[in-house]
Amino acid sequence: MKQTQAEKIFSVFNISFLLIFSLVAVLPFAHIISKSLSDEVAVLTKQVTLWPIGFNLNSYQYVVHSKQFITSLGVSVFVTLAGTLISILLTVLAAYPLTKKDMPLGSLISLLYIITMFFGGGMIPTYLFYKQIGLYDNIWVLILPTAISPFNMILMRNFFESISPTLEESAKMDGASNLRILFQIILPLSKAAIATIGLFYAVSYWNSFFNALLFTGKRSLMPLQLYLRNLIMSTTDLADSDWEARAKVSQESIRAATIIAAMVPILMVYPFLQKYFVKGVMIGAVKG
């Protein structure tokens, strides 16, 4: 197609606009990364903009030597890994029976999931109940209450439904049990969907902080996001500071380095995220 003069001009403006938009998305990150890598004097005299000045890794050394950081990192890694595995298993088990349209009570079970998307007990009743059943200050409170997301469950169910039923029927003819059909026929065909949902769960476990804020008080159960929150909120809370290291690092660089540390795992899976998330959203939107 031939472009008119006006269209060419528009095209130039359009591309510049989108590039500016992308820059706005990236610049704050670049700034924080530079801050975390610059030396103390440059940070305190506000020379750092988008490139590290006096490149060094002191703030990262400081961060990884902080005991609480290591504890919190451990909590977050455990919650993310264990949580994702548990969530995938429970979601698959919950979703598969609901693909059987003529199962008695099946639609009632679906309804039970859907209601929770609209209505819940609320912060305080939930808090008191979890406390009562011994979940307060228990590592499982960071996993179990969010183990099945109804939204992901329905996404999974929709995907299972898109698998041709003839496969299942022929397996049934051969006398395979439902459990075997699920694990030997359905799941191998659902790898992409499972990856999508696994990533959904992993990101939400990694990023969550409010459950930890509400349901835990012990520092040994503090996930990384909550540790970072405390670091951002307070100006003096460096309880486990190693004074020698501190002398060479500014508070701001430490904060910047911790922010980056909390971002790194997400950045590492980002290529997969982009591929599968977009696909996942499409499964839901197109299939729905």
Place this chain on the structure above:
Amino acid sequence: MLLYYIIKTRDIQKDVVEVETVLTKEQKGKTSPRPDSRSYFQKMAAYKELYLMAIPGIIFLLLFKYLPMYGIIMAFKNYNVMKGIIGSDWVGFKNFIMLFATSDFPLAFRNTLILSVYHLSWGFPVPLIMALLLNEVRSSVLKRSVQTITYIPHFFSWVVISGIFIDILSPSSGIVNTIIQAFGGDPVFFMADPRYIRSILVFSSIWKEAGWGTILYLASITSIDPELYQAAAMDGAGRLHQTWSITIPCLLPTIIILLIMRLGNIMDSNFEQVLMMYSASVFDVTDVIDTYVYRVSFTSLQFGLTSAAGLFKAVINCMLLLTANHVVKRLGGRGMY
């Protein structure tokens, strides 16, 4: 969130249809070629493995979602830690009356609505405009790069995003204030200034979610029949004209559905974001219902009062969502996409 809701509604629509078809099937006995002579329990027995699979999920729902709901009765009680939820005295709607007699709750209610309207009026058009602009980009490499970059912030937590904003807007060391000072201005404490904090909340959420919000629009655009554009080009319509009279009308159903879902969600106030970004000096303009419940619960321990606040919000939210769903379902019934 937007995508979440649109998917959600569509699935709920589907469930309603399913429930209906299952019911009619059962009534007409069409589940098998011959009329099904098995009793209900015999039929259930045939599915016993599937019920076993469903059990962990049902236990999950009961334990973590439904049993906590019994605490809602606290909203109608004068909750006393010593007496417990069951033992506390019933007070009817006194908590709700008290709630509106305080100065904090009506303020939080108002702030929730105001912030939602700001988020809606500024945040809603941005992804749409971006999607339309992205659609005009010929080079697929450039298009994909812009998408890749602008999706990133969506995946970071509000803790990370707030950390970044608090840093760059800091009055003593933030780069924004460094620039202001370089031009001879006075440093501004943005995060603690009631004049700026709402704009920061709105801007940062656009910054985080706008790129991601384009996905559904871009998907809808690709499903538009290319023949429409060819025909329009034949008739001599330029790109702008084509966008105006083909792309936008074709996107209208998506836009309307997303808009209705946003309206259904108006009581939700980006709780984690506000919790991260607000501070005592800006409570008056940023305290929303959720932060009110959290703060007041754990400072004054008036659990009856705050449960009432939570229930008030949950009920309005639920009604709005159901209404929005209903409207979208009726629109969706016309087969909009």
